């Protein structure tokens with residue numbers, strides 16, 4: 152080490168106490184800490200003490216000291232939750248007493264339902280149907296944000312889709328038709344979507360029994376969700392090979408391992424049974440209000456969503472995609 156440095160150190164060290172330690176000529180001094188630093192140290196010590204007294208802190212044999220404020224994370228959470236619920240309660244009460252058409256006609260209620268359904272939809276439905284019902288193309292989940300419906304877009308039909316789930320079934324035709332026939336039918340489906348007349352194709356369509364499920368006009372049958380083959384909206388794809396694939400392997404036909412899968416899960420079995428009983432009563436000209444729900448329902452109960460949640464989602468989905476008229 153250079154000599155000048157050593158002498159400078161020596162000059163300074165005259166004013167402060169010396170610890171008496173020295174290594175290789177370097178002496179350890181005993182400078183006091185700066186005032187501002189010490190003050191912050193004392194202050195933080197004080198804060199620790201205050202927190203120790205007010206909040207749960209010291210570990211004891213059974214849990215910890217409680218603190219004067221009686222604060223716990225759980226009570227804070229419960230208080231926040233209670234506050235949110237208190238704000239929602241009047242809406243929820245009003246909502247439960249309203250019918251779906253009444254909610255649709257009440258803008259304030261509609262705003263409330265839309266806001267809370269967004270979360271419900273995100274948690275339970277968006278994984279398949281996409282955010283806001285805009286299903287990702289090519290994944291074979293129907294878009295809910297348009298006015299094209301497989302199973303109908305009235306609120307009753309949408310509610311039934313959600314409560315009971317859906318599973319369209321189309322048999323595989325590989326083996327029961329020649330390659331040529333499959334190609335001809337594929338061409339017929341594509342021509343129909345382009346409004347091109349294909350008489351030979353139409354004859355084959357009738358002969359092969361496609362009309363039983365897709366209708367004489369190929370516009371589909373709502374009860375079985377066969378979809379419209381004459382429009383440009385595709386359930387799977389309008390590509391020649393893809394249409395051909397559907398005809399060959401069908402949909403949800405488990406006898407064919409290559410079949411397309413399209414399963415909408417059931418969310419509330421009890422509600423589904425109730426809705427069916429209601430529809431039957433109406434069909435038989437009975438007053439559905441006279442039904443005794445508890446006697447109608449027997450069997451296992453799947454309730455992955457409550458009736459109230461399904462009612463909200465029905466309204467939400469109906470609003471998403473130009474829903475159809477309210478009564479079937």
Ligand code: HEC
Nearest residue numbers: 275276279300301302303312313317318319413414415464
């Ligand atoms: C596991 C994937 C999946 C989930 C989760 C799911 N769906 Fe579906 N959903 C489907 C499929 C697949 C179909 C079409 C069924 C078919 O083709 O027969 C469908 C059909 C529907 C339909 C009928 C559409 C029409 O055009 O008639 C509605 C309405 C619907 N879903 C609403 C919902 C709602 C609301 C939720 C959330 C509670 C939900 N879905 C959750 C897969 C799903």
Ligand code: HEC
Nearest residue numbers: 319320321336359361364376377385386387388397402413
């Ligand atoms: C037993 C009833 C049934 C029969 C028979 C049937 N289909 Fe289907 N088909 C369906 C259903 C249901 C769907 C919709 C499945 C879904 O979305 O889950 C469908 C879907 C399709 C699709 C897909 C449409 C799209 O938008 O992607 C094509 C194409 C099709 N059918 C053509 C045919 C042809 C051609 C025949 C005659 C060889 C036929 N189907 C016979 C019930 C049937």
